[in-house]
Amino acid sequence: MSDILSPTAPASPSGHDRPDDVLLSPDVLRARFAQAMSDLYRQEVPQYGALLELVGAVNAEQPHPPEERVAVERHGAIRLGTAAELSGMRRLFAAFGMRPVGYYDLSPAGVPVHSTAFRPVTTEALARNPFRVFTSLLRLDLIADPGLRAEAEAILRNRDIFAPGVLATADRAAGAGGLSQREAQDFIQGALHSFRWHDTAPVSGTLYRRLRAAHPLIADVVCFRGPHINHLTPRTLDIDAVQAGMAARGMNPKASIEGPPRRQVPILLRQTSFKALEEPIRFTGGPADDEAGTHTARFGEVEQRGVALTPKGRALYDRLLADAQADGGPGALEKHFAAFPDDAPSLLREELAFFREGDPGRPVTYEDFLPVSAAGIFRSNLGDAAGNDARAASPRREMFVQALGAEPLDEMRLYRIEAEGSTATV
Ligand code: OOG
Ligand code: NI
Numbered sequence: 001m002s003d004i005l006s007p008t009a010p011a012s013p014s015g016h017d018r019p020d021d022v023l024l025s026p027d028v029l030r031a032r033f034a035q036a037m038s039d040l041y042r043q044e045v046p047q048y049g050a051l052l053e054l055v056g057a058v059n060a061e062q063p064h065p066p067e068e069r070v071a072v073e074r075h076g077a078i079r080l081g082t083a084a085e086l087s088g089m090r091r092l093f094a095a096f097g098m099r100p101v102g103y104y105d106l107s108p109a110g111v112p113v114h115s116t117a118f119r120p121v122t123t124e125a126l127a128r129n130p131f132r133v134f135t136s137l138l139r140l141d142l143i144a145d146p147g148l149r150a151e152a153e154a155i156l157r158n159r160d161i162f163a164p165g166v167l168a169t170a171d172r173a174a175g176a177g178g179l180s181q182r183e184a185q186d187f188i189q190g191a192l193h194s195f196r197w198h199d200t201a202p203v204s205g206t207l208y209r210r211l212r213a214a215h216p217l218i219a220d221v222v223c224f225r226g227p228h229i230n231h232l233t234p235r236t237l238d239i240d241a242v243q244a245g246m247a248a249r250g251m252n253p254k255a256s257i258e259g260p261p262r263r264q265v266p267i268l269l270r271q272t273s274f275k276a277l278e279e280p281i282r283f284t285g286g287p288a289d290d291e292a293g294t295h296t297a298r299f300g301e302v303e304q305r306g307v308a309l310t311p312k313g314r315a316l317y318d319r320l321l322a323d324a325q326a327d328g329g330p331g332a333l334e335k336h337f338a339a340f341p342d343d344a345p346s347l348l349r350e351e352l353a354f355f356r357e358g359d360p361g362r363p364v365t366y367e368d369f370l371p372v373s374a375a376g377i378f379r380s381n382l383g384d385a386a387g388n389d390a391r392a393a394s395p396r397r398e399m400f401v402q403a404l405g406a407e408p409l410d411e412m413r414l415y416r417i418e419a420e421g422s423t424a425t426v
Helices: 026-044 046-060 083-094 123-128 146-157 166-176 181-193 205-214 216-222 239-248 311-327 332-337 344-349 371-382 397-404 411-420
Strands: 073-080 099-105 113-119 132-138 231-234 269-274 278-283 292-296 300-305
Touching: 026 046, 026 073, 026 123, 026 166, 026 181, 026 231, 046 231, 046 239, 046 300, 073 083, 073 113, 073 216, 073 300, 083 099, 083 113, 083 132, 083 166, 083 397, 099 371, 099 397, 099 411, 113 397, 132 216, 146 205, 146 216, 166 181, 205 216, 205 292, 216 292, 216 371, 239 269, 239 300, 269 371, 311 332
Parallel strands: 073 132, 231 300
Antiparallel strands: 073 231, 099 113, 113 132, 269 300, 278 292
């Protein structure tokens, strides 16, 4: 497996090892960045702290709690407005050893974004720190009203979501394979700047409401100075228990868990969240009597990850999920997924899931996201105004790749490399 992301600590030319000579690797920078983000979010959204406590309690009751700190955040999410913002984020995340993997088109579910996941890509890097960011780009081409689209574009053109100098440092870190201890702290603070909450919106309340009426996501992206992190997500070993616990604690969970049903051999990814909070904001771009308002964007999520599926397994998953959704009756998910083998030997024999070679083969964990689940998470945290209408798929992959400035990596290739224990460069 590639080692381009492994820690780099060149011997100092003088032969002495002064701390400042040692480069902190992208993996170390990512771990520090994830911790800083977690601290920030817990401080900004106290209910997220309550969710972490619940997840910690549920995980502690597992018969075999793993040694690693399970509830360490696995992912967060942001929504961007322009190509320059997306390519800038690619440069920023590269310094943390996070590369774009996969393309997600959420338009079929009526969510006007397309997305990728910036994440570590080797087994070693994932083990050192798993943090990843589901990153969406607003589809301005899906705003029907040309006047409103032009207004949104003009506002986005005039904002800079990055702290001064942070992208230049990111490029240098990515090129050199790390940063010195001295530089790391400023860099992480600079990176964090993009993800903070703003309780003021530099637009009028009237424009906010017009954008919101077009789609709540458009208002969320266009009306703020930066792409506030909208959730963080720890991992749990029993998501059904967390879902029940959120309800018992009055935490306003979404109605159902996204993804496959509970199984003997967990597959892919199951997710749930508490619904986004309505938070006070002030509009500073209009008349004084139009200053007070609220915005709904930030929530907390939990995830439970299972084995990665092969293309054949994924096709079966997609088909059964679509059947269950069309059916819609109580227990539809369990009923339709009865057709998906639920023991490791069958999954292996029928080439439905990835296992590491050897006897017994160990499951390869799914490290990515699911478009239908992601759309469900989006919808439940944007409120009813987000709509629920199915549309014709309109992927714009080429447009996304151009905006990103790179081709996202193919997740199936990464799983194959991992299953084979291959030394291929990714
Ligand atoms: C992202 C929603 C999707 C996931 O884990 O699938 C998501 C967002 O709300 O920006 O977080
Ligand atoms: Ni999420």
